[in-house]
Amino acid sequence: MSPTEAVSRSNTVLAHAWMVRTFLKHADEIQDNEDMLDVPRTLYDSIRAVEPAFQRGDHVDFLRRLRGKLPKLRRAAQHFNTHFREFSPHTNYEMAAASLLGVVGHLEEIFAAVDWNEVAALAQANPGRKTADGASSTDPLDDIEIPEV
Template identity: 40%
Template sequence: MNDSSHPSVPENPANPASRVAEIDRLVSHVWMVRAFLKHCEEAVDDEELQEIHRDLYDFMLALGPALASGDHAAYLKQAKKKLSKLRKATELFVAIQPEVSSHTNFQMAARSLQTAVDQIVQLVRA
């Protein structure tokens, strides 16, 4: 099990294929948080939550074509280009989460998203 204080880094972070595989694994966590936020009752009337789940989706959608074609350089370039938006959406969710709901589901979603994004940042910048 990964400890969030020690992000998972592939054995050979210089290898673009390893970095892409690890980022894609972490994107699955981002996807689950995005799905949770998109479908939660709290998002119905909350523009910030709607913006967050759209920004998370935008990051993942941008990576799809390069992933499908196996173009690791294009994938990493696109991830770097969209990284700022992903980080801002994450920071916003972590900041507003206590106001939105103190329920454990929201706390875990914020923690999960922050952990995955921290690791994605490391991999994109490797």
């Protein structure tokens, strides 16, 4: 799969994650539990972390950032799937858990199919590329998590 197709597919999958995040953000049942609140926060952080790269059309940075967020997304989805019944057995929560697991599964499939040689070639073709704020794309500050406001 080309980097362009991987970014397009990943962005669509992240749209599903954003809808789950919105549902959970407004779910009264989980508001008093920090562990469960970490789920929508992780979704927010992960999606917003790749947004600038998507807007710039920087497929290398998008894929690098999202691949780095995948372990956190996996842990959040698994935690939510394991614990949502403690807060509500409602079908909405069950479907949100299934959706999050699906998001992670689809992202894993996309990353398994990406032509990483093509991604590396793109990175080498433009080694001095800059992020939207003018910093080098290898800036260590790139990995700072963005808190939800």
